[in-house]
Amino acid sequence: MSTPSPQAMVIQRGDYRAPSYQIPEIILDLRLDPENTEVLAHLHFRRVAASPVAELPLNGEALELLSLQRDDQVLAEHEYRLTEDGLVLLNPPETFVLKTKVRLHPAANTALSGLYHAGGQFLTQCEAEGFRRITYMLDRPDCLARFTVTLHAPQKHCPVLLANGNCMAMGREAEGWHWARWEDPFPKPTYLFAMVAGDLAVVRDRYRTASGRDVALEIYVAERDTAACVQAMDSLKRAMRWDEEVYGREYDLDRYMIVATDSFNMGAMENKGLNIFNAKYVLASPETATDSDYQGIESVIAHEYFHNWTGNRVTLRDWFQLSLKEGLTVFRDQEFSADQNSRGVQRIGDVRRLRAAQFPEDAGPLAHPVRPEAYSEINNFYTATVYEKGAELIRMIHTLLGKTQFRQGMDLYFQRHDGHAVTIEDFLAAMEAANQRDLSGFRRWYSQAGTPVLRASGSYDPVQHSYTLTLHQETPATPGQSTKEPVPIPVRMALLNTQGQRAPLSGAIEGPDGEAVLLLEQREQSWTFVNLPDPVIPSLLRGFSAPVRLESAWDDEACGFLACYDDDPFNRWESIQNLAVKALLAAVADSSVTPLPAVLRDATASILRDDALDPAFRAELLTLPSEDYIGEQMSVVAVEAIHRARDTLRQDIGARFAEKWMALYHDLAAPYQRDGLAIGRRRLRNLALSHLIASDGDSREAMALHARQQYAQADNMTDRLAAFQLLVQHPHHDAKDILLDFYRKWHGYPLVIDKWFSIQAATPRPETLHQVEHLLVHPAFDWRVPNRVRAVLGGFAANPTVFHAADGSGYAFYAEQIRRLDDINPQTAARLATPLSRWRRYDAQRQQAMRAALTMLADKAKLSRDLAEVIQRSLPVKD
Ligand code: B3K
Ligand code: ZN
Numbered sequence: 001m002s003t004p005s006p007q008a009m010v011i012q013r014g015d016y017r018a019p020s021y022q023i024p025e026i027i028l029d030l031r032l033d034p035e036n037t038e039v040l041a042h043l044h045f046r047r048v049a050a051s052p053v054a055e056l057p058l059n060g061e062a063l064e065l066l067s068l069q070r071d072d073q074v075l076a077e078h079e080y081r082l083t084e085d086g087l088v089l090l091n092p093p094e095t096f097v098l099k100t101k102v103r104l105h106p107a108a109n110t111a112l113s114g115l116y117h118a119g120g121q122f123l124t125q126c127e128a129e130g131f132r133r134i135t136y137m138l139d140r141p142d143c144l145a146r147f148t149v150t151l152h153a154p155q156k157h158c159p160v161l162l163a164n165g166n167c168m169a170m171g172r173e174a175e176g177w178h179w180a181r182w183e184d185p186f187p188k189p190t191y192l193f194a195m196v197a198g199d200l201a202v203v204r205d206r207y208r209t210a211s212g213r214d215v216a217l218e219i220y221v222a223e224r225d226t227a228a229c230v231q232a233m234d235s236l237k238r239a240m241r242w243d244e245e246v247y248g249r250e251y252d253l254d255r256y257m258i259v260a261t262d263s264f265n266m267g268a269m270e271n272k273g274l275n276i277f278n279a280k281y282v283l284a285s286p287e288t289a290t291d292s293d294y295q296g297i298e299s300v301i302a303h304e305y306f307h308n309w310t311g312n313r314v315t316l317r318d319w320f321q322l323s324l325k326e327g328l329t330v331f332r333d334q335e336f337s338a339d340q341n342s343r344g345v346q347r348i349g350d351v352r353r354l355r356a357a358q359f360p361e362d363a364g365p366l367a368h369p370v371r372p373e374a375y376s377e378i379n380n381f382y383t384a385t386v387y388e389k390g391a392e393l394i395r396m397i398h399t400l401l402g403k404t405q406f407r408q409g410m411d412l413y414f415q416r417h418d419g420h421a422v423t424i425e426d427f428l429a430a431m432e433a434a435n436q437r438d439l440s441g442f443r444r445w446y447s448q449a450g451t452p453v454l455r456a457s458g459s460y461d462p463v464q465h466s467y468t469l470t471l472h473q474e475t476p477a478t479p480g481q482s483t484k485e486p487v488p489i490p491v492r493m494a495l496l497n498t499q500g501q502r503a504p505l506s507g508a509i510e511g512p513d514g515e516a517v518l519l520l521e522q523r524e525q526s527w528t529f530v531n532l533p534d535p536v537i538p539s540l541l542r543g544f545s546a547p548v549r550l551e552s553a554w555d556d557e558a559c560g561f562l563a564c565y566d567d568d569p570f571n572r573w574e575s576i577q578n579l580a581v582k583a584l585l586a587a588v589a590d591s592s593v594t595p596l597p598a599v600l601r602d603a604t605a606s607i608l609r610d611d612a613l614d615p616a617f618r619a620e621l622l623t624l625p626s627e628d629y630i631g632e633q634m635s636v637v638a639v640e641a642i643h644r645a646r647d648t649l650r651q652d653i654g655a656r657f658a659e660k661w662m663a664l665y666h667d668l669a670a671p672y673q674r675d676g677l678a679i680g681r682r683r684l685r686n687l688a689l690s691h692l693i694a695s696d697g698d699s700r701e702a703m704a705l706h707a708r709q710q711y712a713q714a715d716n717m718t719d720r721l722a723a724f725q726l727l728v729q730h731p732h733h734d735a736k737d738i739l740l741d742f743y744r745k746w747h748g749y750p751l752v753i754d755k756w757f758s759i760q761a762a763t764p765r766p767e768t769l770h771q772v773e774h775l776l777v778h779p780a781f782d783w784r785v786p787n788r789v790r791a792v793l794g795g796f797a798a799n800p801t802v803f804h805a806a807d808g809s810g811y812a813f814y815a816e817q818i819r820r821l822d823d824i825n826p827q828t829a830a831r832l833a834t835p836l837s838r839w840r841r842y843d844a845q846r847q848q849a850m851r852a853a854l855t856m857l858a859d860k861a862k863l864s865r866d867l868a869e870v871i872q873r874s875l876p877v878k879d
Contacts, residue, residue: 010374010376011319011375011378012373013371013372013373016320019138019143020049021045021046021047021056023043023045023046023143023145024146025043026041026044026146027041027147028042028148028149029152030149030152031152031153032106032122032158032197033106034107034117034122035105035107036103036105037103037105038102039100039102039104039134040099040101041102041135041136041137042097042099043099043136043137043145045095045098047092047094052091053091054091055088056089057086057087057088057089058087058137059131059132059136059138059139060085060086060087060136060137061086061114062104062114063102063104063133064102065087066103067099067100067101068080068099068100070092070093072099075089100136104133109133110784111824111826111827113126113129114126114131114133114134115195118261118262118784121197121200122195122198123196123198123259123261123264124271124276126190126192126193126271129191129378129379130191131190131193132190134193138190139190141190141315141316141318142189142421143190144188145189146187147164148182148183149163149182149184150179150180150181151163151195151197152173152178152179153177153178153197154178155172155176155177155178156176157198157199158197158199159199160198160202160220161195161196161197162180162194162196162197162220162257162274163182163196163274164182164192164271164272165184165185166183167181167182168182169181184272185253186252186272186313187419189421192272192315193271194269194271194274194276195274196276200221201221201222201223201225201226202218202220202221203218203219203221203226204217205237207236209244209251214254215253215254216254217236218258219232219259219260220257220259221260221279221283225260225279228282228283228288228289229282231294232258232282232297235301235302236258236302238298238340239301239336240305243309246339246407247407247410248411249308252308252313253273256275256305257273258276258304259277260277260279261279262278262785262787263785263786264278264279264786264787265827265828266382267300268281268303270308270312272308272312275305278787279750281296281300282301283751287715287716288752290721291679293751295341299333299336299337300333302332302333302337303329303332306329306332306336307329310332311326313414314414314417314418314419315420315421316422317421318423321424322381322386323371323390323393323446324427326386326387326390327389327391328390328427330387330388330391331398334391342616342676344570345569345614345617345620347544348569349620350388350391351570353388354388354389354392354547355629357384357388358384358385358388358389358547359451359549360628360632361384361834362385362389362478363450363451363632364837364840364841365840365873365874366834366873367385367449367450367479368385369447369481370390370445371424371446371447372386373447376868377866377869380866385449389547392547393442393446393547396445396488396490396547397409397431397442399490399517399545400437400439400488401431401435405435409431409434410430412430412433413426413430416430417430424446428443441487441488444485445487448481448487450475450476450477450478450481450484451475451549452475452489452549453474453475453476453551454471454489454549455471455473455474455551456470456538457469458470458538460536464530465531466530467495467528467529467536468526468528468529469493469518469526469527469538470526471489471491471524471525471526471527473520473524473548475487479873486522489520489521489546490518490545491517491540491541492515492516492541492542492543493516493517493539493542494511494515494516494538494539494542494567496566497535498535500565500566501514502515502567503529503532503534504531506529506530507527507530507531508528509527509529515542537554537558539566539567539571540552540571542570543568543571544574556579556582557599559575559576559579559599560575560579560599560600560603563576563579564603569617573620576604576607579600580600580649581629581630581633583595583600583649584642584649585630587645587648588630588634588638588641588642588645591644594652595648595649596649596652596656601656604657607621608660608664615668615683615684616679616680616683617680618684619683619687622684623687624649627800628798631800637842639800639801639804639806639846642800651695654693654697657691658697658699661692661695662692665685665688665689665706668688672715672716682718689707692706693707693726693730704727704730708723708727710722711723711724721755724738724759725759728759728760729762739760747780750788751787753788754788755791757781757791757792760795761791761796761799762796762798762799764799764800764802768799768802769802769805769809769810769813772813775792784824786825789821789825790828790832793832796810797832804842808848808850808853811846812849812856814835814836815836815854815856815857816856818833818857818867819857822857822860822863822864823862826864826865826866826867827866830864830866830867830869833867834870836850836853836857837874839874851875854871854875855875857871858871858872
């Protein structure tokens with residue numbers, strides 16, 4: 001089998017060198033035209049290296065150089081060299097101003113990195129290395145410059161001209177053009193530069209900071225979307241208040257702008273004072289957006305806002321430090337959402353996401369430490385490991401230090417490093433210094449990849465009235481790291497007595513309120529608790545206090561007990577999930593075994609009975625583990641058997657409790673409201689509907705009727721979409737009419753049509769592959785719009801029985817689409833290719849087909865650096 005040859009330089013963390021020059025000031029002038037944009041740049045260079053340098057390389061990519069001057073002199077041939085990836089200045093003086101003029105082609109920029117023209121707007125995306133596609137520059141995060149930016153464009157097409165900071169002046173010029181000049185007073189790295197030009201409406205609001213400054217808040221959207229910014233604006237204001245209250249951090253400019261676009265590679269971007277957002281995380285109305293869309297907006301708006309301090313004011317020295325801003329900011333946005341909504345439900349959702357994306361990554365060929373050691377394309381490292389596992393590491397520090405001490409560490413971090421480009425090490429040092437704590441062992445979490453397995457066992461001594469708990473850890477090998485050291489694992493725990501109450505902790509560790517954090521630092525440690533007159537059941541890793549796989553020796557009875565009585569919401573959920581996984585695995589291994597054993601049935605019954613429980617939490621408890629998660633627990637993923645077993649369990653739970661589901665379905669009906677209680681009720685009600693429809697009993701036909709009614713009469717998208725999805729994916733339902741109806745109703749709303757595409761691509765039926773081929777030639781499909789491509793290809797890859805069809809047809813089809821996408825948008829292609837990397841988890845026939853798909857891609861002509869790296873890391877070195 002051939003593997004792609006390394007096409008690009010691999011950058012090593014240890015090779016970091018401080019830049020020899022700084023550019024404290026940069027003046028840009030852009031004449032915007034979709035076909036030919038001209039960019040004039042004045043860069044003020046100042047040498048910081050002690051001695052002169054012979055060569056000063058500047059980054060530049062896809063630029064057409066029109067003129068090049070140094071201090072007003074045209075550069076002679078012996079004074080510079082053009083290279084494949086930029087421009088090298090030869091023997092530059094100590095200080096000078098470089099003036100360059102380049103031409104770019106924004107409309108042809110379908111990679112959506114740098115300056116691009118899409119949907120009638122000019123937009124930029126510079127993180128990580130997009131600025132070099134705008135002008136020649138030291139495009140690295142440790143070069144901070146003050147930017148002055150002048151934009152010129154035809155007033156008719158681009159009435160709005162935006163860049164970072166403050167608008168200093170505007171004016172008209174010849175032939176219907178106009179201009180605007182912006183200055184950002186805060187020095188920033190190139191990756192935080194942004195500009196936008198287009199015909200946009202603006203929704204305005206104001207925010208008064210804790211110290212009494214007024215900030216103008218502006219959300220720029222298409223005219224017809226102005227009514228759909230309520231959630232975004234409200235979330236922004238709440239996030240601003242929260243950062244003041246929890247971290248003492250205020251916003252620092254007079255204006256905070258958000259621009260929404262349909263053409264964006266990811267969720268959003270925290271450019272200083274001018275965030276650019278995927279419209280998905282800005283626009284919402286009850287008719288077009290689901291409850292989870294609303295929650296997504298709240299958390300992404302907050303995330304980008306929080307970056308203003310964790311990322312922008314204190315920025316990164318180099319890209320290996322990415323988790324310094326991302327892990328920390330995800331932790332902050334998770335905590336914000338936990339404070340706004342139900343903390344327990346939020347934590348369950350966060351862990352579910354971590355397990356769905358990060359655990360598989362950590363267990364496969366793309367595994368890397370939270371602080372990676374090497375990369376060829378940095379965009380491939382915006383991963384669940386850097387983001388979500390990175391957030392878990394911050395959470396563990398928070399747990400280990402405590403809330404007040406964590407805040408002290410943060411204060412010191414900001415105090416020491418405001419305005420600087422720093423490292424993860426600097427963050428840890430601030431946490432240590434502020435609290436006189438030693439986190440040296442903790443650093444291993446940043447350098448070691450792989451998910452530790454935590455094994456727990458324990459025994460009660462009825463004579464001594466004591467309980468001894470033993471914890472053992474082991475981290476499996478990952479690519480490039482064959483041996484692993486123990487890491488410090490904080491294990492929040494309690495001991496529950498047979499009435500479900502917490503026993504006071506004494507002995508090894510004290511915990512008067514019955515809760516404590518054990519710190520497992522060695523491979524194995526034991527703790528003995530005393531004064532326990534009755535046997536106890538431990539509740540371990542409460543709130544999921546560390547990103548590990550917990551394997552405990554408790555039997556079904558103990559799990560069933562915890563599923564009903566654990567007072568930690570996460571652990572209660574975890575216990576019932578474990579029961580379900582165990583039952584499902586047994587049914588997968590032997591299809592004659594019922595997936596609904598007595599202990600799971602009883603736990604389900606008790607939750608269904610408990611009408612006092614918060615409906616959102618109740619819905620979480622009753623939601624079955626996903627097929628992927630079940631597969632994760634097997635050494636070889638049994639694709640079809642998992643699908644069958646899970647379907648059967650859903651049916652059995654549906655049929656067994658039909659009456660209760662039916663009562664819930666009727667009792668929970670209510671006119672649309674947006675508060676947490678109403679959201680939980682909708683979620684539970686739609687879960688009831690799905691169980692009733694799945695059940696084989698008499699209710700099924702009647703329920704399909706209900707679903708059709710719900711689809712037709714819903715006063716919100718959550719209910720409408722839930723019914724739509726059930727009907728489209730129902731094995732015996734002809735979906736043609738409803739698909740047509742939905743499309744007709746919503747064809748003017750791209751975000752809703754994305755749902756229409758993805759639900760079809762995710763339908764678990766044999767004919768789906770064929771249907772997806774049709775979707776790709778549908779008039780509304782557009783290869784240049786990442787949301788649309790992700791809706792179809794992402795939906796398809798998340799459809800286990802179709803993507804992993806035993807004959808390999810899903811893989812071959814999928815790889816073909818990735819191949820095509822790579823020529824248009826390499827970043828999105830590389831990201832979508834990652835499911836193919838998990839081939840080792842499947843049977844021999846599938847392995848072979850997945851590798852063939854990867855090899856086909858490896859052999860592609862003009863393979864992008866992005867995709868090449870993913871494929872190269874996915875395929876075995878040689879065999
Ligand atoms: N910092 C951006 C992500 C940039 C991704 C570049 N490929 C969004 C965020 O994490 O807030
Ligand atoms: Zn971020």
